[in-house]
Structure formats: C-alpha cells, structure tokens
Amino acid sequence: MVKRSSREIHSDAPPSAARDPNPAAAGLSFDPDDPGDLLGRTVTINAPRQALYAFWRDFRNLPLFMDNIESVQVFDERRSHWKVKGPAGSTVEWNSLINEDVPGQVIGWISEEGAEVPNSGRIEFRDTSNGRGTQVTVNIVYDPPAGKLGKAVAKLFGREPNIQARQDLRRFKQLMETGEIPTSQLPETRGEPR
Amino acid sequence: MRALTWQGKHDVRVETVPDPQLVNPRDAIIRITSTAICGSDLHLYDHTIPGMKHGDILGHEFMGEVMEVGAGNKKLRVGQRVVVPFVIACGNCFFCRKQQFAACDNSNPADKSDPSEFAYGYPMAAAFGYSHLTGGYSGGQAEFVRVPYSDVGPLVIPEGIDDDKVLFLSDILPTGWMAAVNCDIEPGDVVAVWGCGPVGLFAIQSAFLLGAHRVIAIDHHPRRLQLARSLGAEVLDFEEVKVREALAEMTGGIGPDACIDAVGMESHGLTPDNILDHVKVATFLATDRVHALRQVILATRKGGRVSIPGVYGGIADKFPIGALMEKGLQIKSGQTHVQKFMPQLLEMILDGKIDTTFLISHHLDLEEAAEGYKNFKEKQNEYTKVVLKPRFTRH
Numbered sequence: 001m002v003k004r005s006s007r008e009i010h011s012d013a014p015p016s017a018a019r020d021p022n023p024a025a026a027g028l029s030f031d032p033d034d035p036g037d038l039l040g041r042t043v044t045i046n047a048p049r050q051a052l053y054a055f056w057r058d059f060r061n062l063p064l065f066m067d068n069i070e071s072v073q074v075f076d077e078r079r080s081h082w083k084v085k086g087p088a089g090s091t092v093e094w095n096s097l098i099n100e101d102v103p104g105q106v107i108g109w110i111s112e113e114g115a116e117v118p119n120s121g122r123i124e125f126r127d128t129s130n131g132r133g134t135q136v137t138v139n140i141v142y143d144p145p146a147g148k149l150g151k152a153v154a155k156l157f158g159r160e161p162n163i164q165a166r167q168d169l170r171r172f173k174q175l176m177e178t179g180e181i182p183t184s185q186l187p188e189t190r191g192e193p194r
Numbered sequence: 195m196r197a198l199t200w201q202g203k204h205d206v207r208v209e210t211v212p213d214p215q216l217v218n219p220r221d222a223i224i225r226i227t228s229t230a231i232c233g234s235d236l237h238l239y240d241h242t243i244p245g246m247k248h249g250d251i252l253g254h255e256f257m258g259e260v261m262e263v264g265a266g267n268k269k270l271r272v273g274q275r276v277v278v279p280f281v282i283a284c285g286n287c288f289f290c291r292k293q294q295f296a297a298c299d300n301s302n303p304a305d306k307s308d309p310s311e312f313a314y315g316y317p318m319a320a321a322f323g324y325s326h327l328t329g330g331y332s333g334g335q336a337e338f339v340r341v342p343y344s345d346v347g348p349l350v351i352p353e354g355i356d357d358d359k360v361l362f363l364s365d366i367l368p369t370g371w372m373a374a375v376n377c378d379i380e381p382g383d384v385v386a387v388w389g390c391g392p393v394g395l396f397a398i399q400s401a402f403l404l405g406a407h408r409v410i411a412i413d414h415h416p417r418r419l420q421l422a423r424s425l426g427a428e429v430l431d432f433e434e435v436k437v438r439e440a441l442a443e444m445t446g447g448i449g450p451d452a453c454i455d456a457v458g459m460e461s462h463g464l465t466p467d468n469i470l471d472h473v474k475v476a477t478f479l480a481t482d483r484v485h486a487l488r489q490v491i492l493a494t495r496k497g498g499r500v501s502i503p504g505v506y507g508g509i510a511d512k513f514p515i516g517a518l519m520e521k522g523l524q525i526k527s528g529q530t531h532v533q534k535f536m537p538q539l540l541e542m543i544l545d546g547k548i549d550t551t552f553l554i555s556h557h558l559d560l561e562e563a564a565e566g567y568k569n570f571k572e573k574q575n576e577y578t579k580v581v582l583k584p585r586f587t588r589h
Contacts, residue, residue: 167304180218184330
C-alpha cells in the first residue's frame with residue numbers, strides 16, 4: 001500500500017473509513033510523528049440535533065450508555081474527571097478538557113497533560129439533507145502506551161476498541177430513539193457476561 | 195415457570211426456570227395461552243443456525259394475556275389478549291418508520307449485534323427465542339414471556355375468538371402473505387410454491403387472495419400436498435416428477451410467472467447438487483443447502499419474480515447467478531415485517547376470508563414439547579403444525 005503522506009486522497013468518505021485511518025485528518029492528533037489510533041463511526045439518529053447535543057454535552061449522562069465508564073465528575077463548563085474500568089477490577093482516571101464546543105453541532109475534548117492514556121475525541125451532529133434525522137459522527141484518538149499499561153488500555157477501550165466504540169454509540173442511538181437501552185440479559189445474570 | 199429450553203443439537207427439554215420480569219419501561223409480561231413450533235425452530239433444533247446457548251428458551255409464535263405492563267407503555271392494559279409478532283421492533287427508527295419492522299435498528303442489544311453486522315454488513319433486528327445473533331431474547335414456548343417494546347408489537351385480539359384462529363398472526367400467516375405480496379402478482383399469473391409446510395400453505399392461500407390465476411405446489415409429503423390441493427392448488431410430488439419439466443409443460447412452455455421458495459436451507463432431494471451440498475455442509479465448506487432455490491431460479495419464467503421466505507443464514511455454493519441475470523429475474527426476500535401485515539390479516543380472519551385452523555395437526559401440553567419437536571421434524575407428513583398449551587401448574 002502507498003503511504004498516505006505520499007498520495008493525494010480523492011475519496012469523499014470520512015477519515016475513519018480510510019484503510020490507514022489518520023487522526024490528523026479527523027482534526028485529532030497529539031504528535032504528527034506518532035499520530036496514535038483513530039476510531040470513528042457515524043450513525044443516523046431519528047431525533048433533533050439540539051436534543052442529542054444537549055444530552056451528550058452533559059457528560060454525567062455518558063455512563064448511561066458507555067459500558068466501560070464508571071463515572072464522570074463535572075468540575076465546570078470545560079473540565080471533567082473520568083473514571084473508567086481497567087483490568088482486574090482496577091480503574092484508570094484522567095482529567096478531560098473541552099477544547100471545542102459549538103452548541104448543537106460539535107463537542108471536542110482532550111485529556112489533560114499527564115494522563116496515563118492520552119486521548120481525545122470529537123462528536124459532530126449534522127442534520128440529514130434527506131429528512132432522516134441527525135447524523136452523529138464520533139471520532140476518538142488514543143495513544144496506547146507499550147507494555148503492561150498497553151494491555152490496560154486495550155481493556156479500557158474494550159478488548160477491541162472499535163467494537164467498544166461501536167457498541168457505545170449503538171446504545172446512545174437506542175436510548176435517544178426509543179427512550180431505553182434494549183437488553184436480553186436475564187435478571188439473575190444481568191451485569192455479568194453470559 | 196416451565197419453559198422449553200435448548201440444550202444442544204436435537205436436545206430440547208422443558209425445565210423449571212426463573213419467571214421473566216419487567217426490565218425496561220416499554221416491556222410487558224405476557225402469560226402464554228398458546229404457542230407453536232415453527233419450521234424455523236427446526237433450524238435451531240438441528241443446530242444449523244449458530245449463536246445458541248445452553249438453556250435458551252425457544253419459541254417465537256405465541257399469544258396470551260397481558261399480565262404486567264411497564265410504565266413506558268401507554269397502549270397495553272393488563273388482561274388484554276394479544277398476539278405477539280416474532281420480530282421485535284422499536285417503532286422509532288428509520289426502518290420501523292418505513293414499516294420495515296424486520297430491519298429494526300434498535301431491538302438487537304448492542305452486546306449481541308456484532309456477529310450479524312460482521313456476517314451481513316449491518317446488525318439484524320431481534321426476534322424472540324431465535325439465537326443470540328438476533329438478540330438472545332427468551333422465547334414464548336413457556337408459561338410467561340417478557341416482551342420488549344410491547345407498545346409496538348402485540349396486537350390486541352377481540353374477545354370470543356379462539357386462539358387457534360389468530361395464533362399464526364405471530365409469524366407464519368404474515369410470512370406466507372408477504373411471500374405472496376413479494377411476487378407482485380398480476381392477473382393471469384401462475385405462481386409456483388416450493389414447500390407445503392405452514393408458510394408454503396399460507397403462501398398458496400395468500401397468492402389466490404392476491405389474484406393468482408393458478409398456483410402449483412411442490413412437496414413430497416402426501417398429506418401436505420393434500421392440504422395444498424384443498425386450498426385450490428395443483429400439486430407436484432418431486433419424487434414422482436421432474437419439477438422444472440413439469441412446470442414448463444403445465445404452463446405451455448412459458449414457466450411460472452412467480453416462484454416462492456418456502457423451503458429454505460433444509461431442502462431435501464436426491465439430486466447430485468443436493469448430495470454435494472450435504473457433504474460440503476458436513477465439512478464446513480458451505481453453510482446453506484440451496485437445492486430448492488436453484489430449482490426455483492431455473493424454473494421461473496424469463497422476466498419473472500422470485501420470492502424467498504425460506505430461511506437461509508450463511509453462504510450458498512453453486513448459486514445460479516447466470517440464470518438469474520440472463521433471465522432478468524427479480525428477487526425479493528427477507529424476514530417478515532409482521533407488524534405491517536397483522537392488522538389487515540386479522541380483519542380478513544374476522545371476515546372469514548382466511549382460515550388458518552386447517553393447518554393444526556396436534557395440540558400438545560407444553561410438557562410434551564420435546565416430543566413435539568421430534569415428531570415435527572421426523573414425521574412431517576402427519577405433523578403439519580404443533581400448538582403447545584402451558585398447563586399453569588405453579589412450581
């Protein structure tokens with residue numbers, strides 16, 4: 001495959017659909033030499049753009065549909081503290097800063113200096129031109145460290161990070177469209193993997 | 195409660211399991227009064243559909259009385275009699291709003307929807323009691339069942355109508371109806387139906403109601419062919435005749451205008467392609483046996499229509515793509531958008547235009563369900579449809 005830097009891109013698809021996803025192309029990057037991994041996904045949600053933005057913008061709502069998040073503590077308009085399930089009952093925590101906020105349209109966030117797992121994300125809400133509701137695109141970039149912590153990171157974002165992001169976004173859509181998150185788990189096994 | 199559980203290939207057992215509970219606001223709990231064994235349950239019984247777990251409660255054709263209703267359901271009331279569609283649909287998503295309920299984007303839980311997304315490109319909707327590929331929800335071959343999005347699916351049945359008259363609104367009647375609708379029947383059309391199981395028989399009935407001039411039914415069980423004939427179809431026993439030649443001769447060399455594959459991946463027949471399919475399935479070189487579908491595509495007239503209500507799950511080998519393209523066939527398929535068709539079909543039942551009770555060969559106690567499965571599979575001639583009745587003894 002030709003390296004992305006040496007070749008002009010002609011496709012109209014978003015960066016997350018690239019064969020070699022580049023966080024810089026999604027407006028998310030820590031270090032141009034070591035851009036990290038990009039996760040991206042778009043869903044169409046049959047709900048008003050403003051309502052979706054408002055729900056997401058209150059980060060305390062995120063644990064409702066993001067499986068690995070234990071809690072999000074909001075300090076002020078821009079800063080929050082995230083607590084996420086790690087391996088073997090441990091937790092990984094960091095402070096996050098909102099670095100982009102266009103009401104009804106975009107929310108961007110980045111971990112503060114010194115986070116164990118530097119990560120950054122951006123969610124965009126767009127009206128569909130064909131009357132199908134709101135297109136929601138989430139891009140997340142994270143910089144997985146090597147070694148033991150790397151494993152923790154893999155766990156942090158799910159065993160397969162893309163799967164975790166996809167399932168979280170699916171739960172967000174389900175909650176926003178139907179008012180609840182469907183589950184088939186039986187009461188006595190709920191919360192445990194079947 | 196007592197429920198029919200899946201334990202492995204050809205091993206289903208009625209066991210005592212915990213009662214279902216309301217989980218989400220739009221849920222309801224239904225006390226089952228009647229539930230049927232579906233031909234597609236045999237795919238699970240034969241373990242030709244993956245994603246089954248020990249103890250899963252089977253059953254997707256059921257009806258009963260509303261016992262409990264969640265706070266988010268403003269439509270159902272305790273005590274109402276309802277028939278429940280086998281497809282679980284949210285009613286809110288893009289697909290449900292287009293009445294493509296079997297494509298519901300939300301009913302399959304996020305932790306269950308990855309395998310079908312990998313296999314089919316997009317995650318499938320959920321169904322009751324039909325593997326963890328379609329949600330892993332407990333089914334209705336039980337005393338009670340939890341129904342998610344119960345303000346969308348369940349259809350309230352007027353008092354004084356026997357269960358047997360309306361039970362099949364849950365799946366096979368709308369499935370047979372949609373199979374015929376998918377044929378886009380025009381005046382003068384000859385429709386051929388492969389498989390005279392419940393769906394095939396209801397497809398025959400539906401094709402006539404939708405204006406088919408003639409219907410020709412294909413099977414090899416004498417009793418099933420007799421039922422097809424009683425509905426007005428001409429019949430072919432594929433053990434007696436060469437099916438494509440017979441259809442060509444009976445239509446003056448033109449061929450049937452529309453053909454329905456109501457067989458799916460369990461097709462029988464001692465032709466070389468089918469034997470090869472058996473070998474390949476056994477050695478995992480292919481997953482679906484498509485003998486009936488190959489024959490359907492060759493038999494359909496040039497420019498004709500093919501409708502596939504029969505269930506397939508995987509990948510076909512030796513699919514006659516050339517015949518499909520060169521003859522200009524149109525194919526329509528899919529799981530049934532049950533919620534879309536239920537109200538009009540209930541009207542037709544109440545008006546006496548459709549009778550479904552002729553199909554039922556056996557009423558069994560839920561406790562006898564395992565025997566019902568065995569006989570429905572092995573004695574297809576006698577066992578055309580098994581309806582199970584829970585006994586409601588408390589355990």
